Amino acid sequence: MQTKYLILILGLLIVILAHGDRGRKAGGSGRYIKSILGIENGNGRRIKGYDYIRVLAVIAVIGTHVVQSDTQLSAGSPGWIGLRITETAFLTCNVLFVMLSGALLLNRGEEPVASFYRKRVFRVVIPMAVYYMFYLYMGLYHSGLLNPANWLDAGKRFLSGPSDWNPHFWLMYVIISFYLTAPFFRVMVQNMSDRLLTSFVFLTFVMNGALAWLPLAGIQFSFVTILCGWESVFVFGYFWTRPVSKRFFKPFMALGAVSFVFAAAVSCIAPDGAEMLFNRAPSMLFMAGGIFAWFSEREDHLKMPGMAVRVIGKYGFSILLIHWYILHYVTEERLGLFASSFGVIGGTVFAMAVTLILSLLAALVFDNTVVIAVEYVCEAALKLLEKIWKRLTRQSAS
Secondary structure: OOHHHHHHHHHHHHHHHHHHHHHHHHOOHHHHHHHHHOOOOOOOOOOHHHHHHHHHHHHHHHHHHHHHOOOOOOOOOHHHHHHHHHHHHHOOHHHHHHHHHHHHHOOOOOOOHHHHHHHHHHHHHHHHHHHHHHHHHHHHHHHHOOOHHHHHHHHHHHHHOOOOOOHHHHHHHHHHHHHHHHHHHHHHHHOOOHHHHHHHHHHHHHHHHHHHHHHHHOOOOOOOOHHHOHHHHHHHHHHOOOHHHHHHHHHHHHHHHHHHHHHHHHHHHOHHHHHHHOOOOHHHHHHHHHHHHHHHHOHHHOOOOOHHHHHHHHOHHHHHHHHHHHHHHHHHOOOOOOOOEOEHHHHHHHHHHHHHHHHHHHHHHHHHHHHHHHHHHHHHHHHHHHHHHHHHHHHHHO
């Protein structure tokens, strides 16, 4: 029997064992199936607004790449202008994801650092590494996946950052860097008074504005610290979990609307200069902050997320990882769907919907086969190492 068939059989057995183990821990097959679909009963502490923001950010990421990959329209045409305006709204996605990470990770009780890191390795790092390997396999290794040299090369590439086949992974590396600092940032921000935290956020807006806009005056801003890095956006997300943020709901919604109109206008008139208004620029922070403010203000009146929102939210991270392949190699290359395929509005919506649905299905299958198998093996190996370590320490103690 060929080696690849033996590996497939072994992989299938591991998948069965992994699902069996998790099913027992979940308390039965019914509960486990619900957990797979993300429709298990909540614990009553779930913030509904965050579920909607997560799904909104996932859709915005897909929308951004759908719009940006369509180069068939001539600059200045009505369709091109429509795409630039749409892109401006979609580009809040990165800031929303970072803010959401800050809101969720920094607003919780203290836990042992080792325990925190262990959870994030299995929830984020391992799935990310598996998807990274998928992109390398599809774009580079092909049939040479089992070659040990390729595994070593893949490890080097993973530690080096995004590759040519998955450039969108840059955001995942940013998020992982937050996981490394979260236990320490949590202590810092939770011990800040409301006034001090508000002052910190205000200063980050000033610093990010200086970094983005002073080059227009020929000044290269060199005071680059965490006050004008993605870490500042991380803390900005936590800011919206504090009661003091209620005072800023209306101002941020208004400034967010104004920033959107201004950024959209600049994107249409001078697209080459619009970059200074995105990512960590105050204009984008106002837009993303306005979205957080809108959902936070309506938290008590929001409906419980339906099944579609909960499933997309459950697999949101994996959708982010796989959607690049689905969009470029399935939606566009295989199906021939682009933002302008059926008119700008119809084409954009249809291409986004197809990419989202196929990405969700791919994530659902991949997470519950390949990813769960790798996690199961890594968890078993870790438990074995822990047993060996305990035995060694006992022997040394005696």
